[in-house]
Amino acid sequence: xxxxxxxxxxxxxxxxxxxxxxxxxxxxxxxxxxxxxxxxxxxxxxxxxxxxxxxxxxxxxxxxxxxxxxxxxxxxxxxxxxxxxxxxxxxxxxxxxxxxxxxxxxxxxxxxxxxxxxxxxxxxxxxxxxxxxxxxxxxxxxxxxxxxxxxxxxxxxxxxxxxxxxxxxxxxxxxxxxxxxxxxxxxxxxxxxxxxxxxxxxxxxxxxxxxxxxxxxxxxxxxxxxxxxxxxxxxxxxxxxxxxxxxxxxxxxxxxxxxxxxxxxxxxxxxxxxxxxxxxxxxxxxxxxxxxxxxxxxxxxxxxxxxxxxxxxxxxxxxxxxxxxxxxxxxxxxxxxxxxxxxxxxxxxxxxxxxxxxxxxxxxxxxxxxxxxxxxxxxxxxxxxxxxxxxxxxxxxxxxxxxxxxxxxx
Amino acid sequence: xxxxxxxxxxxxxxxxxxxxxxxxxxxxxxxxxxxxxxxxxxxxxxxxxxxxxxxxxxxxxxxxxxxxxxxxxxxxxxxxxxxxxxxxxxxxxxxxxxxxxxxxxxxxxxxxxxxxxxxxxxxxxxxxxxxxxxxxxxxxxxxxxxxxxxxxxxxxxxxxxxxxxxxxxxxxxxxxxxxxxxxxxxxxxxxxxxxxxxxxxxxxxxxxxxxxxxxxxxxxxxxxxxxxxxxxxxxxxxxxxxxxxxxxxxxxxxxxxxxxxxxxxxxxxxxxxxxxxxxxxxxxxxxxxxxxxxxxxxxxxxxxxxxxxxxxxxxxxxxxxxxxxxxxxxxxxxxxxxxxxxxxxxxxxxxxxxxxxxxxxxxxxxxxxxxxxxxxxxxxxxxxxxxxxxxxxxxxxxxxxxxxxxxxxx
Numbered sequence: 002x003x004x005x006x007x008x009x010x011x012x013x014x015x016x017x018x019x020x021x022x023x024x025x026x027x028x029x030x031x032x033x034x035x036x037x038x039x040x041x042x043x044x045x046x047x048x049x050x051x052x053x054x055x056x057x058x059x060x061x062x063x064x065x066x067x068x069x070x071x072x073x074x075x076x077x078x079x080x081x082x083x084x085x086x087x088x089x090x091x092x093x094x095x096x097x098x099x100x101x102x103x104x105x106x107x108x109x110x111x112x113x114x115x116x117x118x119x120x121x122x123x124x125x126x127x128x129x130x131x132x133x134x135x136x137x138x139x140x141x142x143x144x145x146x147x148x149x150x151x152x153x154x155x156x157x158x159x160x161x162x163x164x165x166x167x168x169x170x171x172x173x174x175x176x177x178x179x180x181x182x183x184x185x186x187x188x189x190x191x192x193x194x195x196x197x198x199x200x201x202x203x204x205x206x207x208x209x210x211x212x213x214x215x216x217x218x219x220x221x222x223x224x225x226x227x228x229x230x231x232x233x234x235x236x237x238x239x240x241x242x243x244x245x246x247x248x249x250x251x252x253x254x255x256x257x258x259x260x261x262x263x264x265x266x267x268x269x270x271x272x273x274x275x276x277x278x279x280x281x282x283x284x285x286x287x288x289x290x291x292x293x294x295x296x297x298x299x300x301x302x303x304x305x306x307x308x309x310x311x312x313x314x315x316x317x318x319x320x321x322x323x324x325x326x327x328x329x330x331x332x333x334x335x336x337x338x339x340x341x342x343x344x345x346x347x348x349x350x351x352x353x354x355x356x357x358x359x360x361x362x363x364x365x366x367x368x369x370x371x372x373x374x375x376x377x378x379x380x381x382x383x384x385x386x387x388x389x390x391x392x393x394x395x396x397x398x399x400x401x402x403x404x405x406x407x408x409x410x411x
Numbered sequence: 412x413x414x415x416x417x418x419x420x421x422x423x424x425x426x427x428x429x430x431x432x433x434x435x436x437x438x439x440x441x442x443x444x445x446x447x448x449x450x451x452x453x454x455x456x457x458x459x460x461x462x463x464x465x466x467x468x469x470x471x472x473x474x475x476x477x478x479x480x481x482x483x484x485x486x487x488x489x490x491x492x493x494x495x496x497x498x499x500x501x502x503x504x505x506x507x508x509x510x511x512x513x514x515x516x517x518x519x520x521x522x523x524x525x526x527x528x529x530x531x532x533x534x535x536x537x538x539x540x541x542x543x544x545x546x547x548x549x550x551x552x553x554x555x556x557x558x559x560x561x562x563x564x565x566x567x568x569x570x571x572x573x574x575x576x577x578x579x580x581x582x583x584x585x586x587x588x589x590x591x592x593x594x595x596x597x598x599x600x601x602x603x604x605x606x607x608x609x610x611x612x613x614x615x616x617x618x619x620x621x622x623x624x625x626x627x628x629x630x631x632x633x634x635x636x637x638x639x640x641x642x643x644x645x646x647x648x649x650x651x652x653x654x655x656x657x658x659x660x661x662x663x664x665x666x667x668x669x670x671x672x673x674x675x676x677x678x679x680x681x682x683x684x685x686x687x688x689x690x691x692x693x694x695x696x697x698x699x700x701x702x703x704x705x706x707x708x709x710x711x712x713x714x715x716x717x718x719x720x721x722x723x724x725x726x727x728x729x730x731x732x733x734x735x736x737x738x739x740x741x742x743x744x745x746x747x748x749x750x751x752x753x754x755x756x757x758x759x760x761x762x763x764x765x766x767x768x769x770x771x772x773x774x775x776x777x778x779x780x781x782x783x784x785x786x787x788x789x790x791x792x793x794x795x796x797x798x799x800x801x802x803x804x805x806x807x808x809x810x811x812x813x814x815x816x817x818x819x820x821x
Contacts, residue, residue: 017467051487057427058491059498066497069505070490073483077461080480081468087476088469095479100554121554144510144531 003168004126005030008040008136008158010174013232014078015045017085023232024085026173027131031091036126038165040136040158041082043074064109068138068148072097075135075154083133093131096121098138098157099146105139111150112139114157114219117164134161152213159216163223170220171228172212178229178238179204179211181407182260186398189408193258194237195251197244197352200258201227203384207261207348217241244352256360257351257405262398264391266296267319268344268376269326270311273336276303281310284329291325293318296346297379297388311377313344313388344376345394348386349401361385367404373397413578414536415440418450418546418568420584423642424488425455427495433642434495436583437541441501446536448575450546450568451492453484474519478548478558482507485545485564493543503541506532508548508567509556515549521560522549524567524629527574544571562623569626573633580630581638582622588639588648589614589621591817592670596808599818603668604647605661607654610668610760611637613794617671617758627651654762666770667761667815672808674801676706677729678754678786679736680721683746686713691720694739701735703728707756707789707798721787723754723798754786755804758796759811771795777814783807 007030009023023041031037051070055062062070079095086093101122105112125132136154141147149156155172162170176184177192179201184190196204198221205214211229220227220241230238274280285295298312314322319340326338354360361378364385368375373396377388389397402408417440419433433451441447461480465472472480489505496503511532515522535542546564551557559566565582572580586594587602589611594600606614608631615624621639630637630651640648684690695705708722724732729750736748764770771788774795778785783806787798799807812818 017464020468054427054487054491055494058430059494061498062494063497066490066493066505069493069507070487073486073490076483076486077464077480080476080483081464083476083479084465084469084472087473088471095476097479097556146507 004036004038004165006038006040006158006162006165006167006170008154008170008172009042009232010154011042011045011047011078012175013173014041014082019232020082020085023173024082024089026232028086028089028091031131038122038126038132038134038161038167039082040134040154040161041075041078042136042154043071044078044081047074047077065145068109068146071148072135072138072146075137079133079135086131086133091131092129093133094125095133095135096125097135099140101132101134101161103139103157103160105141105147105149107141107143107147109141109145109147112141112147114139114149114160117160119161119164122161122165150215152216155213155216156219159220159223159225159227162225163219167225169228170225171230173230173232174211175232176211177231177234177236179209179241179259181258182398182402183209183262186262186395187402190402191407191409193239195247196239196241196258197247198241199244199383200350200352201241203348203350203381204259204261207263207346207350207384207386209259209261212241247352256353256357257349257407258353259350260398260401260405260407261348261350262394263346263348264394265316266313266344266346266388267316268311268313268341268388269322270309270339270341271326271330271335271337272309272339273307274310274333275335276306276308280333283333284310284326287325287329288314288322291321293322293325297377297386299377313346313377316342343391344388345391346386346388347394347397347401348384349405350384352383354383354385363404364401367400368397371396371400373400414446414448414575416448416450416568416572416575416577416580418564418580418582419452419642420564421452421455421457421488422585423583424451424492429642430492430495433583434492434499436642438496438499438501441541448532448536448542448544448571448577449492450544450564450571451485451488452546452564453481454488454491457484457487475555478519478556481558482545482548482556485547489543489545496541496543501541502539503543504535505543505545506535507545509550511542511544511571513549513567513570515551515557515559517551517553517557519551519555519557522551522557524549524559524570527570529571529574532571532575560625562626565623565626566629569630569633569635569637572635573629577635579638580635581640583640583642584621585642586621587641587644587646589619589651589669591668592808592812593619593672596672596805597812600812601817601819603649605657606649606651606668607657607762608651609654609793610762611651613758613760613791614669614671617673617756617760617794617796619669619671622651657762666763666767667759667817668763669760670808670811670815670817671758671760672804673756673758674804675726676723676754676756676798677726678721678723678751678798679732680719680749680751681736681740681745681747682719682749683717684720684743685745686716686718690743693743694720694736697735697739698724698732701731703732703735707787707796709787723756723787726752753801754798755801756796756798757804757807757811758794759815760794762793764793764795773814774811777810778807781806781810783810
């Protein structure tokens with residue numbers, strides 16, 4: 002007996018048959034004696050279809066209207082899923098994000114949740130209803146519909162679980178949980194039983210696409226335990242919880258929990274920058290202003306009062322970064338700006354690093370032994386990332402996965 | 412200078428190009444110095460697509476969830492139309508029915524508007540915005556989304572026009588206005604300049620599909636003048652207004668304003684009913700209970716304490732009517748129930764009938780002269796309807812249209 006929040010992504014509700022699979026999972030959970038709140042995303046390609054419609058009428062649609070449009074996707078999911086569950090003979094009611102009491106700040110397209118008033122959800126649960134809530138959406142203080150950005154349904158689920166003080170928050174997807182690395186890239190990738198919030202955050206930030214980073218932050222803040230598992234099996238997935246709890250269970254943390262990678266990187270180098278104070282601040286300040294997120298940075302030692310500076314950004318930002326850097330380079334009289342798209346980032350993540358200093362050295366050794374050149378390095382308390390040539394990426398991931406003994410036991 | 416409510420149906424916003432035509436009409440109205448509120452329906456076939464999705468998951472979807480689903484159609488229209496207008500450089504904001512302050516009773520799928528609080532719409536107009544409102548939808552007292560039934564967007568437009576005390580209410584469609592009869596059936600059908608609320612109501616109730624009947628009732632009640640016109644031309648259409656105003660303008664009302672027809676009819680006959688009191692009440696009471704709307708009724712004189720009773724219903728009710736009548740016939744020991752689908756209704760409508768008694772006689776004479784047999788007759792103050800064999804319908808409409816001199820002047 003408990004209160005369970007279950008979240009299903011768009012691919013899980015893409016058509017009537019999949020919707021029935023989801024409905025059966027929800028009713029089974031209810032029949033096992035739980036109160037159930039299910040959060041769903043827009044079905045399949047709906048969001049892309051809506052974006053395409055918008056493109057046809059406007060090159061630059063107002064964000065408010067975009068949110069009004071996109072929010073219809075989840076509204077279709079919740080009503081159809083409620084009909085499906087009703088047809089199975091269970092009591093059910095659907096709610097949009099605003100109806101479920103989710104309010105956000107005044108930002109459109111990537112609003113932040115400000116408050117959840119779960120009164121109406123609780124009232125429906127008390128009546129014995131399964132409650133289906135639209136993910137990804139909220140109302141702003143003016144009563145406009147806003148959306149929470151990519152992966153916002155995860156955030157809705159975790160925030161609702163926190164507000165309802167749910168006993169568990171299950172995030173369903175088409176994978177069995179969180180893996181030691183992407184199973185599509187490395188065959189003997191192993192499903193992890195436990196993962197800490199911080200590890201999950203580092204993984205989300207370095208290419209793994211299982212859970213949205215903001216939702217993990219909220220889960221950590223409110224102590225919501227996330228169970229990442231598959232829509233299409235009954236297997237236990239991966240529990241994302243506090244480091245303390247994991248240490249208690251596992252006695253000793255693994256040195257490295259996972260290897261992640263990100264092909265969506267481009268390296269920019271500004272050549273022959275004058276070595277005067279404030280140059281870096283100027284460059285990165287201007288990039289921040291136009292919304293470009295800079296990841297890794299490396300600066301060469303000055304020679305003749307000039308040096309080079311390299312950094313990575315996401316591939317989708319390549320054009321506007323190039324434009325801005327050309328202006329900056331001209332202004333600062335640097336000699337050239339070079340963009341290199343043939344790079345990729347590979348990272349190892351693990352809370353074990355906190356108490357073991359040798360992980361970085363071990364990583365560099367594994368890569369160098371196999372002749373893989375490291376172009377840039379960055380580290381955090383529980384993550385080490387390297388930029389390598391993109392043609393080396395597959396090998397790098399495999400070697401690290403083997404080298405840190407993450408593979409499935411035979 | 413004035414406040415204009417403009418309503419556009421689903422076919423007017425079916426794709427990006429049509430949406431641009433509508434957007435230009437709206438901005439032109441604004442640029443002529445008016446405040447503009449536009450009400451739109453769901454684009455093209457969206458509602459049918461949504462109904463089909465619902466069918467796939469449930470044979471009998473809950474009405475509440477059906478409304479939640481269907482309301483997404485208009486939300487797509489309003490946001491896309493607002494984007495289109497914004498791209499033309501005009502200030503615009505979209506609102507769902509609930510956001511526009513439209514509240515309805517607790518009924519789903521055919522809710523009745525209880526109140527409109529136009530505060531938010533007025534505030535946006537005062538800021539110089541064009542306001543795009545989703546037709547067909549409202550919020551019920553619980554905060555659920557409800558819909559207003561077929562043609563509900565007309566009702567939204569008229570009710571908003573009343574609440575805003577608009578100077579005019581323009582209902583756009585793909586026809587130029589209201590015609591003396593269906594121009595697809597009779598080539599020389601003539602567009603009417605004026606029509607009274609009552610005539611429009613009788614026409615809507617007898618097969619003409621220009622305006623939804625409930626919206627005309629509301630227009631009559633609040634004195635909202637409706638201008639029915641085409642999305643695809645700038646011609647003046649038909650003004651639907653009070654009888655008094657028409658008489659003032661035209662000095663003398665026409666005897667007959669229009670000929671309408673309805674092929675969606677089926678005639679049931681129960682044969683050899685016992686002639687005892689209360690039989691008719693029993694039959695029609697039971698049909699009302701299962702939601703069947705009975706139109707025309709004829710009862711034969713009793714012979715041997717038995718008589719026949721015939722009446723018409725809409726074709727979509729044929730199955731449930733047959734099932735119910737079979738039960739009733741067995742119970743009352745009638746000998747048989749016969750359904751005749753080869754019937755159609757033809758009507759003449761005109762406020763001139765109020766002061767001229769001879770219209771019915773004239774109608775019967777026109778039909779009989781041409782050898783058309785009348786199976787059933789019903790009359791109201793300003794309408795006479797006849798049931799004829801469906802193979803005679805086209806001729807009947809033509810003869811009446813000619814006979815009452817409704818054709819275009821050459």
